Amino acid sequence: MGDFNVVRRPDERINSEFCARSANEFNKFILNGELTDLKMGGQKFTYFKTLGGKLSKLDRFLVCSNFLSVYPLASSFAMNRDLSDHSPIILRARNEDFGPPPFKLLNSWLLNDKLDGVIKEACSVFRGYGTPDIIFLNKLKHLKLAIRNWKINTIDKELKEVDEWKKRIAEIEMGAESRPLTINEMKERSILGVKVDDHARRLAMNLKQRAKLKWEIDGDENTRFFHNYVNNRNRKNHDKWCLEY
Template sequence: MNLLSLNIRGIGGSNKSSWVKKMISEHGVSFLSLQESKSSSVSRYDIAKLWGNNDFGLDFVESVGQSGGLICVWDEKLFRQTGGSRNMNYLYIRGSLVGCSSPVNVLNVYAPQGVSAKKILWEELKLVIDSFEGLCVISGDFNAVRFREEKRNCSFKQNCDNNFNDFIFDSGLIEYNMRGRVFTFYSDNRNKLSKLDRFLVNSEFFNSWPTTCCRVLPRLWSDHNPIFLVCQSKNFGPRPFRNFNSWFGKNVFDEVVTKAVSEFNSVEISPDLVFIKKLSFIRDRLREWKEIMTGKEGEEVATAKEDNEKLEEILESRDFSEEEHWIFDENKKIIHEAEEALTMDLRQRSRIRWAKDGDETLSFFTL
């Protein structure tokens, strides 16, 4: 679920529509929150021009004259609305997300300018958030900063900052760190900069997507930057399977690989997918062989050590027979080969670890 939030300052104009549509398609947006739409009526035809198709859900709050207005748009294949509520300063959407067992609550906020009006809004939002079950994500233009560093060339009101931070703390919300920009609002003359837009989530949302990334995208047709929350889990596939050099000296190793290659069959059409699945198939066969091979070799080494200990006890009382001498030498050979393979594996592991972590001498050779 990827969320895009933007104070758009009106939804009219072909250039602005094309810009939003491009962001949606390029970044794979599945949920869109717009603030200050300045529209008293929102039609599906208007939103289709932004979204790019008709497969979307829609809810909105009408503007008051030429001020305010909130819009939420989402991909109906991923998110289904089951409830919510509307307010002049926020739009609440409750629904279910494909692949997620918990309800998802989305709040689109456009806070007023006055300090006292914002405080009233924070108190109301806290009551709404306390009633939530499941995951919660809040985005929008909060018209407030949390710290003095989030403003430049602007007046800083400590009581407004305290009220906003108290709301975040009392509601149990967490803010993702932003990447790409420090500020999200630039005045027309570029003298005043503020971080007014942000994403806030509850702990259940954060624990569900701990690797979520929040980015500030370039602005074009607004004095606010779009903020983008990427909630997709980063799945880079199975962990790499290490192939040890000591295996190549074993005759059965070649047979296992050759047999796996000949037995592999795939219905995939794409060559890269066929290649990935083929490597995965070979890896699984090698893993099975490794477990069996390690077990057998461990038993052989243990038996060889036990037999040689008994033969050494015999040697204290008499000389070896020819057969006993051959058995002792063969056991020593088994033990030596196992220790040599283990040494090779440890040496390979240490080289990989040194390349990754370095040691106390590495800093001498690097700048």
């Protein structure tokens, strides 16, 4: 088709032109390939262009019947946009719901030098009684509470600081449009930019961990996905109405 910004229906675009011909070709491709466009929750539009306030649903999962036979209730979820103009989308394939985990430690927290001290202090002040297994269980609970309090006081506070950094960067860049920046302003912009980039890198680590994505090489997506076109008759009729556009 040559156009990777294609959508399936008119309601998948706002403030941008809907091309009926491209949508028709895309829908035919899905139908002829006997694929299914998974239901998506979260953000309705996965792409946002600030200039003109254009929104589109450009990102989606197309799966074959082999996948659906294993995961009949599979769906996808579009998360909030951050630095990118596209929303990260997550494939939800498992149907089991065991509730929230008792405790989750994000890998990015380990990059904070202060966490090591929090753990050592919590372990040093703990006093336990009873059998060894009960002592160990209570020690883990005590450590969990210490890390949780640290997270609230440190990580959540940092989110507010990042917002302030971004606002200050915007102020400096706005000033550059009307006058030359001072040496101090350029130095400040550089330092804040490094801090924001470092925070974005840690957020990406969190996203990867929360999404439970399988990565063959750190930073490289596992691209071995669904390539075989197989029978999908039980879902085929669901998409036929899209060909009307």
